[in-house]
Amino acid sequence: MRRSYVGDVSLFGTLAYEDLVPADVKRLRHLRGLPSAPRTARTPRATHATPRATLRWDEHPDDSAMATAVIPLPVTVSHDRHEGVEIAMVIQAPKSMRPEKRRPRPKELHSKLSLIFEGNRFPEPVHYRNVDCMGIPSLLSPQECKKIIDFAESSMSFRDHFRSRVVDMSYVDFIDPCFANAFWSAGLGCLLRTMKLEDLVPCGIKEVIRIQKFVQGGYVSLHSDRPISLSDGRVSKYSLRIFLNSGSNSDISDSTDFEGGVSIFHVPFKEPVIFTASTGMALFYPQGELCTPQEESEVTFGTKYVLRADVLFRKAQRPELPKAGHDDHQSRIP
Structure with a gap:
């Protein structure tokens, strides 16, 4: 040719x-x-x-x-x-x-869901005497909670999770490292900055986030959260549960999105501790052997939404000692 x-x-x-x-x-x-x-x-x-x-x-x-x-x-x-x-x-x-030079695409620093946070916040924790659980009122604003619900309902499909007399709910899991990092930087990391478990310190939340949906008749019977271990050495020690809407008899919010569906912690040899859901409130409690057995009571009206995440820990980094130089007074020969 x-x-x-x-x-x-x-x-x-x-x-x-x-x-x-x-x-x-x-x-x-x-x-x-x-x-x-x-x-x-x-x-x-x-x-x-x-x-x-x-x-x-x-x-x-x-x-x-x-x-x-x-x-x-x-x-x-x-x-x-x-x-x-x-x-x-x-x-x-x-x-x-001449053909245009193709520049490498920059790595995505944000996702659609990570942009919902309205700014940094400084939450005030509430400690309870009768149960090993810390409450964090208004960790998320009502606007942020609504955006998370809308995102889950419009972008993903919920999966049914049913076992007779054990669990009856729907859930959706999504992987979003940008959201996990933005959520941690928005205030949760500042709240837990002084926490330490032996030689472990909190370092973030797991990238896999779960949204739970309880319609009328939905519940979870008595259970305990299990810890997880990642390949990079990080382990989960605490669970984070955030209520995305309010239930009946809530003292913080006037609106009611559902009835029933309270969180019950069964403390040994004591009366159960009951938490009524309020929009944006978080519960922070240990996993594994230290986890207090708990349950989600049946929702009798409306729909209840909960965000579940695992708080990760890693070994604390030891500060490096200064290396002695050639001009160190201890190495000089008189």
């Missing part, structure tokens, strides 16, 4: 542009074993010729290379009375024809 091009072109010698030739492309005499054409007084010099010429070149084996800005090709030049001169040349395409 032959191609022709008519117009003003600039011819440049290959040697002057050796650094522009791809590594897998050789000059013509190396590529096909053809000797270079001898130069005579009548042979046009490729380094200085800028004529209006007719160029015919062989089809390049790789069509994708024809779209590059600089292409080494064997050509046949017809100019004046001299034709059939074999040269190795570089065609410099005009800027308008």
